[in-house]
Amino acid sequence: MKRDDTVRVGMSNENVINASATAERLMRAYHIHCVAPDPDTLFRFLEAAHSANDRLKKSAGVEFIDIPEFIALKCLRNFFHHHDELRHVVRVVPTAGLPILTDLLFMCLAPRDLINEAIVQAPDRFRAxxxxxxxxxxxxxxxTVNINPCLFNFVVHAYERLVEASIPISGDEADEYRRSYDFEAQAGQSHFVDGRISTTAGSLDDLLSEIMS
Structure with missing residues (x-):
């Protein structure tokens, strides 16, 4: 979609511009994480997703809070926002060269105990x-917990919600995502990743624990 597409009825020009810019920033953060992933790109994406939810709700009445993948990512974002010193425990690991079978090129791994602690620190009324x-x-x-499939699948939900709301999304990163999305649709392929991991080298749990050590 370009900026001159039909947008949601009742949105002011200022709100259209703000929503479009927010969507563009989200897609750019996602693209950067896909092409050159590391812990910094991961945490920048978490911040971009959190900010996008707030800004889109205000400017376009669009939010992601009912999407399970967003709720999970928001939990991590909030935890690391208050525990910046623990970011180093997250590992971004390419799958190439590892005895691993998966449909993703890299994993974002975190200790199970850390994820559980992040959940415990969620507000009481939202913890369940x-x-x-x-x-x-x-x-x-x-x-070990792999959070990368969650991130990829959240972006599918977010993109579809933006399209449904007729939010203009500009930028090379959004255009590339749109082409990929349209190709999958035309080919009858799912937009969502499976993300599950298997290995031919014994215990997967042991392998991931070794990677994390």
């Missing part, structure tokens, strides 16, 4: 919802 979202959206392997 947060627990359910994390159980659903993250992939749990023994002492």
């Amino acid at each position: 919802q947060t627990q359910a979202a994390c159980d659903f959206a993250f992939h749990w392997y023994g002492t």
Whole structure:
């Protein structure tokens, strides 16, 4: 979509511009994380998603708070926002060269205990919802959790919600995502990743624990 597309009825020009800019920043943060992933790109994406939810709600009445993947990512964002010193425990690991089978090029791994602590620190009234979202959206392997499938699938939900709301999304990063999305649709392929991991080298839990050590 370009900036001159039909937008949601009742939105002022200022709100259209703000919503469009917010969507563009979200897609740019996602693109950067995809092409050159590291812990910094991961945490910048978490901040971008958190900010996008707030800004889009104000400017366009669009929010992500009912999406389990967003709830799970928000839990992590809030935890690391208050525990910046723990960011170093997250590992961004390419799958190439590892005895691993998966549909993703890299993993974002965190200790299970850290994810559980993040859930515990969610506000009481949201804790059950947060627990359910994390159980659903993250992939749990023994002492290790892979959060990357959650991130990828959240972006699908976010993109579809932006399109449904007729929010203009400009920028090379959004255009590239749109082409990929349209190609998958035309080919009858799912936009969502499976993200599950298997290995031909014995215990997957042991392998991931070794990677994390």
